[in-house]
Amino acid sequence: MDKISFEGYDTKNHFDEMFDADMKVRPHYELFRKRIEKMDWKKLNFLQHATDRAQLSLGMTFNVYSDNQGIERILHLDIIPRIISGADWDKLEKGLNQRITALNMFIADIYGEQKVLKDKIIPAELITSSACYLKECIGLKPPENVWCHITGSDMIRGDDDEFYVLEDNLRCPSGVSYMLENREILKRTFPELFERLKVRPVHNYAHYLRDMMESLTPIQRPSIAVLTPGIYNSAYFEHAYLAQQMGAELVEGRDLVVQNDFVYMITTNGLKKLDVIYRRVDDDFIDPLVFNKDSMLGTPGLFEAYRKGNIVLVNAPGTGVADDKAVYAYIPKIIKYYLGEEAILKNVKTYICDEPDQMQYVIDNIKDLVVKQTDASGGYGMLIGPKSTKEEQAEFVKKIKAKPRNYIAQPTINLSRVPTLSDDTIEGRHVDLRPYILYGKEMKIVPGALTRVALKKGSLVVNSSQGGGSKDTWVLDS
Amino acid sequence: MLSRVANSIYWMNRYLERAENYARFMDVNYNLSLEMHPGITEQWKPLVVTTGDWELYESSYGEPDKKNIIFFLGFDPNNANSVLSCINQARENARAIRPEITKEVWERVNGLYYKMKDGVEKSVWAKKDPRKFFLEVKETCQLLAGIYDTTISRTEGWHFGKLGQFIERADKTSRVLDVKYHMLLPSATAVGTPVDLVQWSSVLRSVSAYDMYRKKYGKINPQSICEFLIFDRNFPRSIMNCVEQAKESLDTISGHKNDQLNEADKHLGMLKAHLDYSDVQEVLSSGLHEYLDDIQIKLNNVSVAIFESFFSTQNILKRHTHS
Incomplete structure (x- = not known):
């Protein structure tokens, strides 16, 4: 049987994470290469099937339609890991630490004194016009004045070997269960690859998550829960997984009741008070009395209990304001303003359509740009200029002109590529990187991330809703 | 514990017990039919009557017929008590109470779900001898009951x-x-x-x-x-x-x-x-x-x-x- 080889592997015109332009293997991939080249194709394909089965068995599925006749799909886990050197990671960690610290100060300021607006670092209209800016949060101060407890920043590596932050994801970032379970599955199916590579462990995440939640309340042994929209939500597996790993209750809005501005769970033995909620329900839906009146996912009175300080919500409502894609453009300035430091992690050049000259540039160059809706996520509401038709471009120009505040544009960035198993061959596929940052009394980042991979040849869209898969991400010790 | 969760645990167990019973009924009844005169179909009708769903059967299929009855009790998604429906319900409930049960229990319930899916794809009811399939379902349910008892506090x-x-x-x-x-x-x-x-x-x-x-x-x-x-x-x-x-x-x-x-x-x-x-x-x-x-x-x-x-x-x- 043929042994695996990288002969003919194409690195042209892309930054490849494993090989340099001359097909020389990068040092942190050397040992991995030796190991995998001892293996034959048949075994590799067999192991790939074994990982598919393991995912089904674990129930790592999401519903495509929201009824029980719906199709359940797995997020394809490519068996070839993505490896990051210790040095790269340490820089990334430092950069994330800086960025999240500044973003948290920014959110606290926006709902507090608004110094950043008074000092004209960022135009006030940009904030007040943001769909994610919640007036209801003005004047609030969550415990430790921490707002963004869990962040899942989307990072990419460009042709210049530098990491960029693409999106900050400060609301309810998902995918961390895949980071954790991908590792478990790979350890089981592919143990021989791990030997002597010194992969940093990620399994403490749930432990840190619980610690973080407990650090936000003075109550000893607080009662904590994960709030889920329910079993038909596409991230339900993750909600259940995290609740289980933390030993927390998994609750739905209908399991809760608010009395005298305290939050209680409805149990077989009467009402039981809750102290901290990791809510995986968006701001709009947490409380029909304050936000979306038609929401069935929340609990009436929850926001008032939060306002009174009787319940801790993770993340705090209102963090989305720093997640607005137009605000994103100002983050280097925000870091400078609050910390007096240059941003360690780069931002992607961003054109704000609300600025007339920038809008004109976007319209003139739309075929080369990626246009994004400022309040959307998940790969929806975007146009990838180079891959779009004239009609699609014209339609976006119309949309931009009608509501310039709702759009930004960025140059198309060539995401780095990683060797990926594809129909009995190994080819480069584009990837991004989503590390998870926990912020309570202190900041904690487990050395790992979710790597999302665009499975279609040449595709730059890694979102699971658009045909993306995932990879286990190995951060090496050195 | 949460009332909703207690309710789901209660029903997950009821559905699994029901599925096991039905799977056993099919196996036993099939054995019985082997020793009856070939023309007699009657032993299949009482089986449906036992489950309390004779009226539903009759309105959908009319006369008692072995193949139809095996489908109706085993795989009919329109029969809320068929083995398939029971296992789907058990799994829905198991998903809802995932943090309350162990990985071993979940993986078995989930495995039953995929087994039933496989049975549907292979049209088990049309097979000459579907006993092996139902026996496996029954045994998995029994195994599950054992795992449940040995892993849950x-x-x-x-x-x-x-x-x-x-x-x-x-x-x-x-x-x-x-x-x-x-x-x-x-x-x-x-x-x-x-x-x-x-x-x-x-x-x-x-x-x-x-x-x-x-x-x-x-x-x-x-x-x-x-x-x-x-x-x-x-x-x-x-x-x-x-x-x-x-x-x-x-x-x-x-x-x-x-x-x-x-x-x-x-x-x-x-x-x-x-x-x-x-x-x-x-x-x-x-x-x-x-x-x-x-x-x-x-x-x-x-x-x-x-x-x-x-x-x-x-x-x-x-x-x-x-x-």
């Missing part, structure tokens, strides 16, 4: 599961006995004939009681069979034993604070007293069917009372609203 949740399992099991035993007894007894002339013996043996096998019955009574005899399946205190599928075990779990859950009985305690206690103070002669002379029918109604009342006492959020809020 004996807290409230476990007891709610047991409650569901035993109430379901008592109901199924009473239905098997009810229907088969009526089908078999009128043919007084056939008593003691080889065919009759085969039929009575199949009643016992339908509830996995053949070996334990033989050990206790030796001879196949309708009255002893009734006594064994209703009143035996030691056999784990007799109505008596199921009710006793259910009561033990309910007592643990309720804890009887201040000696205050809730509705569930009352109904289950009355059912147990009802069984304690009757015997097989009395039951047969006053009418077995009426007796079993009454048991089924009482079991249903217990289930409703459990819902009202523990699962209904409305009731709990009514009792616990701070003014």
Whole structure:
């Protein structure tokens, strides 16, 4: 049987994470290469099937339609890991630490004194016009004045070997269960690859998550829960997984009741008070009395209990304001303003359509740009200029002109590529990187991330809703 | 524990117990059909009657037909009690209570779901001999019950599961006995004939009681069979034993604070007293069917009372609203 080889592997015109332009293997991939080249194709394909089965068995599925006749799909886990050197990671960690610290100060300021607006670092209209800016949060101060407890920043590596932050994801970032379970599955199916590579462990995440939640309340042994929209939500597996790993209750809005501005769970033995909620329900839906009146996912009175300080919500409502894609453009300035430091992690050049000259540039160059809706996520509401038709471009120009505040544009960035198993061959596929940052009394980042991979040849869209898969991400010790 | 979660644990266990019973019914009935005259389809109709879904069957398929009945009881998504529907429901509930159960339990329930999916793709009901499939389903359910018992802590949740399992099991035993007894007894002339013996043996096998019955009574005899399946205190599928075990779990859950009985305690206690103070002669002379029918109604009342006492959020809020 043929042994695996990288002969003919194409690195042209892309930054490849494993090989340099001359097909020389990068040092942190050397040992991995030796190991995998001892293996034959048949075994590799067999192991790939074994990982598919393991995912089904674990129930790592999401519903495509929201009824029980719906199709359940797995997020394809490519068996070839993505490896990051210790040095790269340490820089990334430092950069994330800086960025999240500044973003948290920014959110606290926006709902507090608004110094950043008074000092004209960022135009006030940009904030007040943001769909994610919640007036209801003005004047609030969550415990430790921490707002963004869990962040899942989307990072990419460009042709210049530098990491960029693409999106900050400060609301309810998902995918961390895949980071954790991908590792478990790979350890089981592919143990021989791990030997002597010194992969940093990620399994403490749930432990840190619980610690973080407990650090936000003075109550000893607080009662904590994960709030889920329910079993038909596409991230339900993750909600259940995290609740289980933390030993927390998994609750739905209908399991809760608010009395005298305290939050209680409805149990077989009467009402039981809750102290901290990791809510995986968006701001709009947490409380029909304050936000979306038609929401069935929340609990009436929850926001008032939060306002009174009787319940801790993770993340705090209102963090989305720093997640607005137009605000994103100002983050280097925000870091400078609050910390007096240059941003360690780069931002992607961003054109704000609300600025007339920038809008004109976007319209003139739309075929080369990626246009994004400022309040959307998940790969929806975007146009990838180079891959779009004239009609699609014209339609976006119309949309931009009608509501310039709702759009930004960025140059198309060539995401780095990683060797990926594809129909009995190994080819480069584009990837991004989503590390998870926990912020309570202190900041904690487990050395790992979710790597999302665009499975279609040449595709730059890694979102699971658009045909993306995932990879286990190995951060090496050195 | 959360009322919604307790409700899901209760129903997950009921559905798994039901699925196991149905899978066993199919296996036993198929064996039985092998020894009957080929033209007789009748032994398949009582099976559907046992499940209480004869009307639904008749309106969809008309005449009893082996293949249709195997599909209806095994795989029909429109039959809420088919093995397929039960396992889908069990899995939905298991998903909802994922943090309450172990990975081993979840993976088995999930595995059953994929097994049923596979059965649908392979049209098992159209196969010449579908027994292997149903036997595997039954064995997986039994394995699951074992894993459940050896990996889950004996807290409230476990007891709610047991409650569901035993109430379901008592109901199924009473239905098997009810229907088969009526089908078999009128043919007084056939008593003691080889065919009759085969039929009575199949009643016992339908509830996995053949070996334990033989050990206790030796001879196949309708009255002893009734006594064994209703009143035996030691056999784990007799109505008596199921009710006793259910009561033990309910007592643990309720804890009887201040000696205050809730509705569930009352109904289950009355059912147990009802069984304690009757015997097989009395039951047969006053009418077995009426007796079993009454048991089924009482079991249903217990289930409703459990819902009202523990699962209904409305009731709990009514009792616990701070003014």
